[in-house]
Amino acid sequence: MSTGVYLRVNGEEHEIPGQWLGRRLLDYLRHELRLMSVKEGCGEGDCGACTVFVDTEPVCACLLLCGVVADRNITTIEGLPKDFRQSFAQLCEKHGGLQCGFCTPGFTMMSAWLTGGGTETGKDSVNKLMAGNICRCGIYQQLKKVIAELI
Amino acid sequence: MNSPSPFNTASFRQRALAEARYAADIIPQTAILAEVVRCPHPHALVKHIDSRATLAVPGVLAVLTAADFEGTHLGHIHSDEPVLSSVARYVGDGVAAVAARDRQSLMRGIEALRVDYEVLPHAITIDDALASPVAIHDFCADNIADKFQAIRGDWQAVKSRVALWVENTFETAAVPHAYLEPRACLVRVDGNRLELVCGSHAPSMMADSYRPIVAGWGSQLEVVTPAIGGSFGAKWGHPTHLVCLLFAQRLQRDVAMVLSRRDDMIAGRTRAAMRFKMRIGATAEGELVAKETVLWSDNGAYSLHGPAVMKAAAIRGDNLYRFSAVKADAQLIYTNNMPSECFRGFGITQSTFAQEQLIDELAHRLNLDPVKLRLSNIVHEGDTTVHGWKIGSCGIADCLDSISKRISQHRRGKTLPRNERYRTGYGLAAFIHCIGNRGYDTRFDRAFVKLAVLPEGGIRISSGEVELGCGTVEVLTKTVARELAVSRDQLEVVLGNTATGPHGMGSFASRTSFFVAMAAEDACRRFKQGVQRLMVEFAMPNPPILSELIEHARQQQRLGDLEVTGVYQPTGVVVPDESGYGNISAAYTFGAHGCCIQVDTYTGKVTVRQYWAAHDAGTIVNSNGAQGQVIGGVIQGIGFALTECASVAENGQLLNPGYLDNRVPTFADATPVEVLFINTFEKKGPAGAKTIGEPPIIPVAACIANAVHDAVGVRIYRLPITSERLWRAMNDDGSRLEPDDN
Numbered sequence: 001m002s003t004g005v006y007l008r009v010n011g012e013e014h015e016i017p018g019q020w021l022g023r024r025l026l027d028y029l030r031h032e033l034r035l036m037s038v039k040e041g042c043g044e045g046d047c048g049a050c051t052v053f054v055d056t057e058p059v060c061a062c063l064l065l066c067g068v069v070a071d072r073n074i075t076t077i078e079g080l081p082k083d084f085r086q087s088f089a090q091l092c093e094k095h096g097g098l099q100c101g102f103c104t105p106g107f108t109m110m111s112a113w114l115t116g117g118g119t120e121t122g123k124d125s126v127n128k129l130m131a132g133n134i135c136r137c138g139i140y141q142q143l144k145k146v147i148a149e150l151i
Numbered sequence: 152m153n154s155p156s157p158f159n160t161a162s163f164r165q166r167a168l169a170e171a172r173y174a175a176d177i178i179p180q181t182a183i184l185a186e187v188v189r190c191p192h193p194h195a196l197v198k199h200i201d202s203r204a205t206l207a208v209p210g211v212l213a214v215l216t217a218a219d220f221e222g223t224h225l226g227h228i229h230s231d232e233p234v235l236s237s238v239a240r241y242v243g244d245g246v247a248a249v250a251a252r253d254r255q256s257l258m259r260g261i262e263a264l265r266v267d268y269e270v271l272p273h274a275i276t277i278d279d280a281l282a283s284p285v286a287i288h289d290f291c292a293d294n295i296a297d298k299f300q301a302i303r304g305d306w307q308a309v310k311s312r313v314a315l316w317v318e319n320t321f322e323t324a325a326v327p328h329a330y331l332e333p334r335a336c337l338v339r340v341d342g343n344r345l346e347l348v349c350g351s352h353a354p355s356m357m358a359d360s361y362r363p364i365v366a367g368w369g370s371q372l373e374v375v376t377p378a379i380g381g382s383f384g385a386k387w388g389h390p391t392h393l394v395c396l397l398f399a400q401r402l403q404r405d406v407a408m409v410l411s412r413r414d415d416m417i418a419g420r421t422r423a424a425m426r427f428k429m430r431i432g433a434t435a436e437g438e439l440v441a442k443e444t445v446l447w448s449d450n451g452a453y454s455l456h457g458p459a460v461m462k463a464a465a466i467r468g469d470n471l472y473r474f475s476a477v478k479a480d481a482q483l484i485y486t487n488n489m490p491s492e493c494f495r496g497f498g499i500t501q502s503t504f505a506q507e508q509l510i511d512e513l514a515h516r517l518n519l520d521p522v523k524l525r526l527s528n529i530v531h532e533g534d535t536t537v538h539g540w541k542i543g544s545c546g547i548a549d550c551l552d553s554i555s556k557r558i559s560q561h562r563r564g565k566t567l568p569r570n571e572r573y574r575t576g577y578g579l580a581a582f583i584h585c586i587g588n589r590g591y592d593t594r595f596d597r598a599f600v601k602l603a604v605l606p607e608g609g610i611r612i613s614s615g616e617v618e619l620g621c622g623t624v625e626v627l628t629k630t631v632a633r634e635l636a637v638s639r640d641q642l643e644v645v646l647g648n649t650a651t652g653p654h655g656m657g658s659f660a661s662r663t664s665f666f667v668a669m670a671a672e673d674a675c676r677r678f679k680q681g682v683q684r685l686m687v688e689f690a691m692p693n694p695p696i697l698s699e700l701i702e703h704a705r706q707q708q709r710l711g712d713l714e715v716t717g718v719y720q721p722t723g724v725v726v727p728d729e730s731g732y733g734n735i736s737a738a739y740t741f742g743a744h745g746c747c748i749q750v751d752t753y754t755g756k757v758t759v760r761q762y763w764a765a766h767d768a769g770t771i772v773n774s775n776g777a778q779g780q781v782i783g784g785v786i787q788g789i790g791f792a793l794t795e796c797a798s799v800a801e802n803g804q805l806l807n808p809g810y811l812d813n814r815v816p817t818f819a820d821a822t823p824v825e826v827l828f829i830n831t832f833e834k835k836g837p838a839g840a841k842t843i844g845e846p847p848i849i850p851v852a853a854c855i856a857n858a859v860h861d862a863v864g865v866r867i868y869r870l871p872i873t874s875e876r877l878w879r880a881m882n883d884d885g886s887r888l889e890p891d892d893n
Contacts, residue, residue, distance in 0.1 A: 036176040037169040039380075041331045042412040046810035049331060077169045089167035096775035099620025099783060101166030102331040102380030108169055130818035134810060136331045136381050137620055138786030139779050140821035 005070045009033060010079030021067035026050050028066050029076060037077040037105045041134070048133030049102060051109040052076050058113045060132075077105050080112050088112075088150065097146040099137035106133045107143055115150045160618050160646040161378040163625065171378040174335040174349050178407040182337060183212060184257050185398050185408045187391060188247040188264055189418060190239030193487035193803025194273035194287070197237050197246050197266060204263035205249060210256025212402055214264070215248040215394060223364050225388050225453075227356075229296065231288060232453035232490065234393040239268070240287055240452035241489050242803045243417035248394045250406060273487040275803050277426060277447045280486045287452065287485040296450045297458040297483040301466050301730040303537050304476025309441045312475075313432030317512045320428045321505035322869040323852070324796040325421040325449065328494055329815050332380020333415040336392055337407045338399035343370045345396055346650070350379035351386045353657025354647040355615040356592070360388055361396070370400050376617050376647030382658070383787075384493035385420045387455070416808035420492030421797050423460055424449040427505040437519045439472045439510075439528040444502070446481035451490040457483050459591065460491070464498030466731050468506045470536040470739075471547075471583040472528045477537050487803055495784070496849045497660065499584065500791065504870060507580035507853035511860065521857075522555040525581055525743075540585075541723065541734045544841070546767030546829035547581060547741035553827050554579050554745035557763040561747055572753055575760075576862025579745040580850035585736035586842050587662035589724040596720065598666035599653035600627065600674045603714040604701055609641045612671070615655020616663050617647040621844050622776030626664045627671055629772065630837065634675035637697060653716055661740070661844035666719055668772070668837030674717025681713045721835070737835045740842060742766040744785070744850045746822075748858040755878025757859060759789055759820075764847060765827040770839030781826045781847040788851025790816045796871050 005016045009029065020028050026043075029035045029052070041049035043062045050061040053075035077085065088108050091097060098104045110133055114126070126147055135143065161171035190197075202214040220234040236244045246266055251257035274280035280287070280294040287294055336349035345365060351357050354374040365372040379386065391408050399406040410418070425448045432441040446465050450457040465481040494500070514521035530536055532545045558577045589596050601613040612631055618624050624644045632639045645651060656662070686695045689703050704710050727733030747761040764781050771777050794814040798806040807813040832839035852870055860866045865880045 030176075031180065036172060039173070039332070040175070040409075041333070041380075042810055044412060044809055044811065047331060085168055089164055092167040093163060093775075096779040098163070098166055099779055100331070100379060100381040101161070101169075101171050101620065102173065102378075104166060105169040127818050127821060132817075134331060134815060134817055136329055136383075136787075136815060137779075138783035138790075138816060140786065140816075140818045141782050141824060142779060143818075144821065 005067065007066065007069060007072065007074060009074045010076060016066050016070070022065055024062055025064040025066050025069060025074070026061035029061060035076045035078055039102055039105055041102065046134070048106040048110070051106040051133065053109065053113070058109055077108055080108070084112055088146070091146040091149050095142045095145040097139065097142045099139060103133060103135045107135070111147050111150055114147060160624055160644050166378065173332050173378045173380050174337055175409045177348065177377060178337050179405060182405040182407040183250050183252060183398065183402060184254055185248055185250040185395055185406050186257055186261060187245040187394060188249065188261055188266065189414065190244045190246050190268070191242060192239060192268055192270050193242050193275060194271040195239045195268040196271060197239065198269050199267040200247055201265040204265065205260040208256055208260045208263055210252040211249060211260035212252065213250045213398060215397060217246065219397060220393065223393070225360070225390065227360065227456060228458045229454040232390065232455070234390045241487050242805060243489060244452065245390055245418065250398045250402065273803050275487050275799050275801070277449055277484050277486065280484050287487060291485060294485045295482050296454055296485050297461060299462050299465055299479070299481040301477070301479045306476050306478070309476040312434055312440050314435040315513065315516060316430050316432045317509050317516060318430035319509065319868055320426065321508070322426045323424060323501040323504055324870045325424040325488065325491065326494065326791055326795045327416050327419060327421050327797055327813060328383045328385035329810070329813065330381025330383055330385065333410045333412055334386065334389060334391060334419065335409040336395055337405065338395045339405050340399040340403055345370050345399055346373050346375055347392055347396060348375045348377060349392065350377060350382065352379065352382040352617055352619055353387055354617065355649055355654045356657050357388050358649045361392065364393065365396060368397065368400050372396070373650040375650070379617060379619055382619055383495045387492065413808045416813070417489065417805050420455065421451070421489055422494035423457060423491035423498065423501070425464060425501040427502060429505045429509060431509045431513055433513055433517065435517070437517050437524050437527060439474055441476045442469055442474050443478040446479065448481065448483045449488060449491060450483045450485050451488040452485065453490040455490050456493040457491055460493055460498040462731055464502040466538055467499050468502045470538055470540045471530065471581060473530060473534070474537050488799060489797070489805070495787065495845045497845065499582065500849050503580065503582055503849050504852040504856065507850060508856050508866065511857045512866070521579065522551055526551055539727070539732045539734055540736070540739060543738045543835060544767070544769060544831040544833040545739070545741060546831040547743065549829040550741060550743040550765035550767055551581060553765045553829065554743045554763055557825070558745045561761060572751060574750045574752055574862040576748050576750065576858040576860070577745065578748070578854045578856065578858030578861055579743060580853035580857060581743040582741070582846065582849040584740045584846045584849060585660055586665045586738050586740065587721060588660045588735045589721070590727045590733070590735050591659060592656065593726050595656060598655060598670040598719045599716050600667055600670040601653050601716045602631070602674045602678050604710045606705070606710070609643060610637065611643050611645060613645045613651060613653060614667050615647060615653050616667050617658060619658055621663065621780060622773045623663055623667060625773050625776055626668050630668050630671040631675060634672060635678060635697065658844070661842040661846065663844065665836055665840065665842045668840065669719035670717045672717065672837060673719060674715055677715035677717055678713060681715060685709060685712055738833045738841050740766070740768055740846050742846055742850065744854040746854050746858050748855060748862060750859060750862045750877065752863065752881065755874040755876070755881065757793055757855065757872055757877060759822040759855065762822050762824045763827065764824060765829055766843060766846060767829045767831050767841070768843040769831055769833040769836050769841030771828050771830065772838055772840045777828065777843050778826050780843045782824045784847025785824045785851055786816045786821065788848040789820065789822060789855070791848065791870065792852040792855040793871050794873070
């Protein structure tokens with residue numbers, strides 16, 4: 001049955017089935033579209049592992065219902081430019097910017113936002129802008145180097 | 152099997168590209184979903200479970216209760232944890248489980264389940280549990296799960312030498328591991344063969360403990376390890392695994408479970424909360440002669456590694472100094488809290504909070520410099536410590552020196568304003584740690600690494616150890632590439648797969664890098680012997696070109712000759728006696744930390760401005776990885792010191808089952824950490840290396856507490872050092888400024 005409600009994910013249009021309108025965007029991306037880079041760390045908007053872009057803004061996909069983002073453009077890591085992903089990965093290797101890697105997708109999205117001119121940032125405010133993403137391995141110092149070199 | 156078995160272990164690059172797949176990422180859409188029904192009371196008898204309405208929900212396939220696991224208990228030391236409980240012993244203890252085709256049916260099924268409880272009196276503090284007439288387990292009337300005692304030296308003789316005793320009581324908090332990836336597992340079924348896919352730091356040992364249970368159902372078990380989103384000691388055996396295994400076996404369907412953050416926080420595990428009554432005695436000149444520890448450790452409802460962690464906390468810190476006599480008396484106490492488990496540092500993180508504050512206090516009372524006091528009492532290479540540890544390479548003196556220099560430089564720099572409101576303070580603390588522990592599991596203390604040439608080219612490195620982000624893949628790749636002179640892109644790594652082997656003990660006691668590198672070196676020796684034999688047989692030139700030799704072996708169908716398993720077993724180590732005496736580790740690691748903090752005296756808030764961490768981890772092999780371990784450990788330690796705590800209300804409910812209220816450090820708390828590696832060469836280690844996994848968290852809380860004392864003259868004996876706790880401590884005597892002053 002057609003709902004006439006569409007989502008554009010990484011440039012591709014998807015009609016949202018009726019039973020998904022009131023369910024989380026996070027689950028839709030993972031279960032229906034199998035975009036497994038979007039991680040669930042807390043389901044409460046505290047950890048940032050499920051960060052995606054809605055149009056140009058980074059948001060936690062666990063806090064949004066599919067119906068709420070109808071007609072919007074959703075971007076996950078899979079939809080980021082390949083060269084950005086490559087340079088992020090290279091800088092992680094250079095600076096030791098990850099350990100277990102579970103928070104990495106969220107930090108990748110936030111770094112893409114910071115470097116993509118999505119926001120006005122001085123270097124000092126990176127700490128605050130990134131405070132919504134938790135790395136339990138605790139290597140913020142290295143992530144900071146990665147971001148600084150990207151900017 | 153519905154799809155081919157996973158997985159080559161994710162490389163650093165795959166993780167960096169967000170291409171690593173964790174357990175929850177590989178659950179097929181067709182898998183049956185399961186969830187555990189958790190008791191809302193801290194202690195309750197399950198009188199009756201009515202599952203008729205649940206089973207009537209369309210899509211619900213099965214319900215399990217305690218009766219389905221009768222006689223089955225988990226536990227590596229004391230087997231006391233049921234898979235599902237007929238007597239629930241903490242809020243979150245599983246009493247039933249439901250399996251359904253989809254999430255909605257699952258949720259409806261759980262809602263429809265009727266559980267009648269008879270609420271029992273509960274005890275959530277150590278004191279309540281010791282005073283309670285109610286036994287938490289039938290077999291343990293006094294709620295004391297385990298005891299440990301150690302006495303060394305001539306106490307009569309040393310007592311007369313002590314000019315000054317410093318003594319206090321210290322408390323550390325239960326802290327959830329709070330790894331970012333909640334527990335998740337997938338069980339794949341193929342007739343009688345069950346395959347458990349889950350992130351664990353000890354897959355082989357876990358399989359060993361589950362296999363007898365699964366064999367009782369007529370099935371076989373293998374464990375496969377995908378990427379692991381953090382463990383820190385927690386991701387060991389867990390009742391949810393057995394629940395999924397039994398569902399899969401009965402339904403003959405793949406079954407998956409992913410815990411919510413809340414369920415993971417209430418029914419995961421925590422660091423054991425501990426109380427230490429500790430005293431240290433010294434001569435007037437500052438010679439440390441005696442130490443006495445009385446320890447109460449909160450086991451929680453079930454034992455897991457509680458007994459081993461208690462023993463480690465009771466005595467291991469003693470080995471840092473040349474005490475003439477020590478005494479320890481420890482008790483492990485059952486409470487109606489979430490079960491405690493090992494957590495980075497294995498109890499020494501807790502005991503160091505007490506010990507290194509007392510050492511500081513002693514220095515102040517004797518009017519000695521705290522660095523000099525430590526330097527004149529630390530152990531040295533060639534020492535046998537009070538508990539029989541044989542000290543090899545030892546860079547602790549250089550660690551202390553370099554921290555002391557950093558602190559003096561910073562102090563002279565006066566970079567921070569010192570005024571009425573903000574007070575600056577400096578602190579330091581030291582530690583010793585082992586690399587593996589021969590006494591941990593007396594059956595096994597080895598590591599294996601297997602090398603095999605793949606038919607499609609390249610060499611596969613297999614090990615039963617895992618990659619937690621500490622660099623196991625890097626260490627293995629680097630070692631084999633170096634020893635065999637092959638390029639890294641010729642190597643692939645498979646870790647933690649019990650079906651393909653080899654067996655591994657898992658990540659304990661900071662052993663992984665040391666053990667796998669040694670085993671890999673041995674594997675390479677054997678591989679080269681195989682190469683030599685084939686070379687002679689094939690009459691190829693010496694030295695052979697490896698790629699040509701392999702090609703020739705492939706044509707001759709002789710690749711099996713190049714399949715070798717290297718082994719490492721530490722030498723000179725013993726299983727310690729009942730009192731914990733004996734050399735448990737091939738080598739020991741050391742370190743000293745220093746910090747500069749600022750206290751807001753209006754609010755009691757502590758901000759760590761600068762941190763220095765000096766470590767003797769032998770010769771550093773993987774510099775980026777080692778740095779990352781230190782920085783990450785320090786940041787985790789800052790959480791342990793200042794903010795993290797499982798807050799349990801009197802009624803046994805966990806008040807902060809999430810990141811919002813159990814605050815782990817974030818980017819905003821990212822204190823600059825300067826890492827100083829004191830290079831030593833460990834003869835027994837791979838290429839001179841030791842290890843660095845746990846050590847960086849060990850001294851942090853003591854280091855910060857010492858700095859707090861330096862800043863405001865108040866000593867904090869209880870973790871975490873929250874703003875409120877420090878403000879109250881500063882204002883207790885009424886002489887200090889009230890918040891509205893000025």
